Amino acid sequence: MTPQLDFIGIVVSDMPATLDFYRRLGLVFPEDAENQPHVEATLPSGVRLAFDTEAVIKSFHPQWQPPTSAGRTxxxxxxxxxxxxxxxxxxxxxxxxxxxxxxxxxxxxxxxxxxxxxxxxxxxxxxxxxxxxxxxxx
Missing domain, CATH: 3.10.180.10 (2,3-Dihydroxybiphenyl 1,2-Dioxygenase, domain 1)
Structure with a gap:
């Protein structure tokens, strides 16, 4: 099998602000998503766009540090x-x-x-x- 793009993950510092922004672009997230540490939206193509809080990433990668500059994604x-x-x-x-x-x-x-x-x-x-x-x- 050839690997297929299925998931795009972005680490966020403020889940409610992130969800507000992407909802304004038409993405649909579950109710109460603002209070979740991991949230996904399935795009029309079937690819999932996911957001994880910094705390989630640090839970399995304790040495992880947020990037010092944006613009890489x-x-x-x-x-x-x-x-x-x-x-x-x-x-x-x-x-x-x-x-x-x-x-x-x-x-x-x-x-x-x-x-x-x-x-x-x-x-x-x-x-x-x-x-x-x-x-x-x-």
Whole structure:
């Protein structure tokens, strides 16, 4: 069997803040998840995105220390269209989350924006840009 990606785990310092952020991006977590040390959401692809508190990691790896810099983990959420990129970015920034890069039309053909989750991990939003109609040939 070839290994298959099944699980993405992120260590968090504040579970309620993390769940609030990712719920705003449409992820569904169990009730009372804010009080749990380990929480998972199953994505439409079947891959699980999980969050563990720092205490959970230290319970089986006592020497573990939180990274001194963020930005090593990045997730990207596809939006329905460019307007949704702008809307979701604005909603998250208005809710107090850090907008790293405001939405822009990227040269690779996507409307793109970057934010940081409560632990500083990169979270991108993107949607394909509409293609310009071809000039009519006569």
């Amino acid at each position: 990045g997730l990207a959420f596809r939006c329905a269209d460019p307007a949704e990129v702008d809307q979701v970015f604005a909603e998250l920034v208005d809710a107090g989350y850090h907008g790293e890069l405001k939405p822009w039309d990227a040269v690779w053909g996507q409307r793109y924006a970057s934010l940081a989750d409560p632990d500083g991990n990169g979270v991108d939003l993107y949607a394909p840009l509409p293609t310009a109609p071809s000039p009519a040939t006569e």
